[in-house]
Amino acid sequence: MANVEIKVPSLGESETEATLISWLKAEGDPVAVDDVLAEIESDKITMEITALDAGVLKSLRKLADDTVEPGEVIGLIDTSAKAAVSKPRTKTEKKPETEKRAVDESEAVEQKAEAVVEKPLKQPKPSKQPEAVEREGLSERVEKRVAMSGLRKRIGKRLKDAQNTAAMLTTFNEVNMQSVIDLRTKYKDQFKAKHGVNLGFMSFFVKACAHASSQFPAVNAYIDGSEIVYHNYMDVGVAVSTEKGLVVPVLRDVGQLNFSEIEKGIATLAVKARDGGLLPDDLKGGTFSITNGGVFGSLLSTPILNPPQSAILGMHSIQRRPIAENDQVVIRPMMYLALTYDHRLIDGREAVQFLVAIKAYLEQPGMALLDL
Numbered sequence: 001m002a003n004v005e006i007k008v009p010s011l012g013e014s015e016t017e018a019t020l021i022s023w024l025k026a027e028g029d030p031v032a033v034d035d036v037l038a039e040i041e042s043d044k045i046t047m048e049i050t051a052l053d054a055g056v057l058k059s060l061r062k063l064a065d066d067t068v069e070p071g072e073v074i075g076l077i078d079t080s081a082k083a084a085v086s087k088p089r090t091k092t093e094k095k096p097e098t099e100k101r102a103v104d105e106s107e108a109v110e111q112k113a114e115a116v117v118e119k120p121l122k123q124p125k126p127s128k129q130p131e132a133v134e135r136e137g138l139s140e141r142v143e144k145r146v147a148m149s150g151l152r153k154r155i156g157k158r159l160k161d162a163q164n165t166a167a168m169l170t171t172f173n174e175v176n177m178q179s180v181i182d183l184r185t186k187y188k189d190q191f192k193a194k195h196g197v198n199l200g201f202m203s204f205f206v207k208a209c210a211h212a213s214s215q216f217p218a219v220n221a222y223i224d225g226s227e228i229v230y231h232n233y234m235d236v237g238v239a240v241s242t243e244k245g246l247v248v249p250v251l252r253d254v255g256q257l258n259f260s261e262i263e264k265g266i267a268t269l270a271v272k273a274r275d276g277g278l279l280p281d282d283l284k285g286g287t288f289s290i291t292n293g294g295v296f297g298s299l300l301s302t303p304i305l306n307p308p309q310s311a312i313l314g315m316h317s318i319q320r321r322p323i324a325e326n327d328q329v330v331i332r333p334m335m336y337l338a339l340t341y342d343h344r345l346i347d348g349r350e351a352v353q354f355l356v357a358i359k360a361y362l363e364q365p366g367m368a369l370l371d372l
Contacts, residue, residue: 004053006075008068010280011042018042019150020066020074025057031077038075040068041151045278046244055079155245162305167343170302171351175359177318177333180204183365195260201315202238203262204362205290209313210234210255212357213288218346219354220287222308228345237286237306238266240273241296247273248306250286290315300336310345313358314338 011018021039025031035051055077062074162168184199191199213220213234221230234255237248249269254262272278289306292315303314316336322329337358341351360367 002079004077004079005073006037008070008072008074010070015042017067017069020062020064020068022064023060027057027060029057031055031057045283046276053077053079151245159304162307166305168305168340169343170338170340171355173337173355173359175335175337175362177335179363179365181333197260197263197267200263202266203259205315206236206254206262208358208361209288211361212354215357216350216354218350219311222310223345231287235285235287237289239291240270242274248289249273249278249282302338303340305340310342312340
């Protein structure tokens with residue numbers, strides 16, 4: 001009998017454990033190559049564990065909700081039973097009873113984990129008429145309890161650790177987005193036709209941050225013990241909100257990318273994040289982060305650092321507001337910007353000037369093209 005071990009894959013930089021969410025196969029089930037066997041969840045990512053060989057799932061060494069580590073064996077596949085494994089089913093074929101049972105059990109576990117406890121504070125008296133009972137039920141006060149996911153717990157821990165470790169401070173500014181909007185309006189159709197992707201706002205901000213970091217490298221550095229680590233490149237983490245929580249996939253070497261490459265990279269990472277397709281390498285590293293609360297309607301906020309990074313830029317809603325321009329009151333599309341930074345490494349002067357440099361790039365994009 002030949003057994004193949006099912007191991008937990010690498011989780012990415014600085015991650016040493018994850019939680020086994022569920023098994024999608026049961027003991028005794030046939031397994032084909034690339035079948036999804038189980039799902040695990042770390043503080044950054046949800047991953048699928050797939051079969052590297054065909055056979056029968058022989059044993060499960062770890063169960064749902066168990067903590068697992070990279071490289072740990074969580075089950076075995078009996079490859080000597082390959083001949084008994086049927087060919088992959090087409091969409092019209094019926095599921096084997098064993099797989100149906102595994103799916104039903106998986107759904108039952110999930111429903112149990114998310115079961116709610118409802119506690120009515122008032123119970124209708126039996127003597128009341130049905131109509132009265134129904135009317136009173138509409139106004140009942142209830143409590144709803146849902147089990148917190150492992151991902152949500154670890155996100156909370158990381159954010160609290162950031163507060164406890166870094167000396168976080170936030171500086172604000174506002175930017176007139178008229179120049180960027182004019183550029184997008186004029187060239188968006190040509191851009192889409194040539195590159196096959198929309199010209200969004202995020203690429204302007206990514207390029208602005210890369211441009212400003214060359215002038216203020218401390219914003220793109222981090223503290224490691226008693227040393228400061230500087231980078232001659234910028235890898236930008238772009239915060240993406242998903243149903244399971246916030247993830248920050250990383251766009252590499254943004255200073256070397258053009259606008260179309262940035263837009264394509266962001267679009268790819270966003271789709272992978274929301275579809276659960278991110279890999280550990282998509283989340284590794286990152287020297288700076290950008291978060292856009294404006295897509296949800298936020299006017300102003302103080303973003304929190306993504307350790308070990310030392311700064312994060314917060315974008316917000318664009319609103320048409322009256323401003324003074326050449327001693328005249330005019331209406332312009334304005335956005336508030338927020339830069340949260342680690343004051344242990346970055347002085348207030350550097351943080352303010354970094355944000356001013358971003359503002360200048362966005363309001364006068366031609367300056368960057370002319371290296372002014």
